[in-house]
Amino acid sequence: MTLAVLFTLALLVIATVLLVAHPLSRPAPDVVDDGHEDLLAEREALLRALRDLDDQVDRGEQDADAVHAERSRLRGRAARVLAQLDALPPVPTRPNASVARPALLTLLVMAALVGVGALTVLPRWQLAGLSTGEAKAVQEVVQIPALRATATRTGTEASLLAWGRAAxxxxxxxxxAQAYASALKQNPQQPEALRRLGIYLVTQGDPKNVQQAFLLVRGAAQLAPKDPESQLFLGFALTHFGEDEAALKALQTYQKLDPSGRDADETITAIRTRLGQSTPGTRVYAASCASCHGPDGRGGIGPNLHLSNLTRAQAQDVILHGRGAMPAFPNLKGEELRGVLDLVMKWQAEP
Incomplete structure (x- = not known):
């Protein structure tokens, strides 16, 4: 190990001692702030942002496909916040003075390990604080220049697809879209390239290209009908042309092919509302509940309501007063409250 590395590690350890030892040396309060209020505020902000996106789509101010990426980002962050809230202990306390010294020694050891790790395996250390999806996205971005260079140099279908997937x-x-268009020159019947290039062109809304773009998406679904993404993109494309019944069928097929997939939830809810397949209960559920529990109550960032075993009175109490990470809806009354409870009880009775 070089002198520079040893010097850097020594500085890291000294800085850690100075930062940790000072607060631990002071009298510890009985209770510490566990961040509960901040997490609650962030949860409300994220749920409000999700509802605002849905409202914008319902009012026609935004296209459902255009806000898909932002909705996915918000839902991913909301899921992490909800998990943190559920993990919080009821009365968190700080360690007393008798455990301060062992805690300090433990932190010193951890600091040394972090210092060594930062100097030896920095890329993995940087990704450790990210979710699996976020870490994968970072890795994809890092790989793009090399994949682009390889695809440009070789021009093979495999290299072009690898570049397209990463981008x-x-x-x-x-x-x-550029990579997939080049891949289609090599293989005009490549389903992934067809549907991804097609859905990109559909969402651009250019009248000159939109019909041809739809044909690309439909062709991919015909070539790979059992691929979940083929059915998902077909459903999205059909909603763009106002073909709600056909779109609903494609999106429901997507859900059957990928039961854990949540990308079609909001679109399915919006389609059912437009088709009039709604009641006061389903309208309230779509506006306030579907973003967490899924359009059919089968779970998302919130639990699967079909697996619940609450009585009607218990379900009403949870709805009105909240529980754990679930917010309260105290203003829900009358026909709307009865409708939501009817829906929950109906789902609990289904397999």
Missing amino acids: FAAGRYAEA
Whole structure:
């Protein structure tokens, strides 16, 4: 190990001692702030942002497909906040003075390990604080330049698809479209390239390209009908043309092919509302509950309501007063409250 590395590690350890030892040396209060209020505020802000997106789509101010990426980001963050809230202890306390010294020694050891790790395996250490999806997205972005260079140099279908996948996963849809268009020159019947290029062009809304773009998406669904993404993108494309019944069928097929997939939830709810397949209870559920529990109550970032075993009175209490990470809805009354309870009880009785 070089002198510079040893010096850097020594500075890290000294800084950690100074930062940790000072607060631990002071009298500890009985209770510490566990961040509960901050998490609650963030939860409300995220849920409000999700509802605002849905409202914008319902009012026609935003296209459902156009806000898909932002909705997915908000839901991912909301899921992490809800998990943190559920994990909080009821009365968190700080360690007393008798445990301060062992805690300090433990932190010193951890600091040394972090210092060594930061100097030896920095890329993995940087990704450790991210969720699996976020870490994968970062890795995809890092790989894009090399994949682009390889695809440009070789021009093979496999290299072009690898470049397109990385760009698509990173949200660089225009670059992904470029890669997939080149891949289709190699293989005009490549389903992934067809549907991803097609859905990108559909969402651009260019009248010159939109019909041809739809044909690409539909062709991909015909070539790979059992691929969940083929049915998902077909459903999205059909909603763009106002074909709600056909879109609903495609999106329900997507749900059967990928039961854990949540990408179609909001669109399905919006379609059912437009088709009039709604009651006061389902309208309230779609506006306030579906973003967490899914359009059919089968779970998302919130639990699966079909697996609940609450009585009607218990369910009403949870709805009105909240529980754990679930917010309260004290203003829900009358026909709307009865409708939501009827829906929950109906789902509990279903397999």
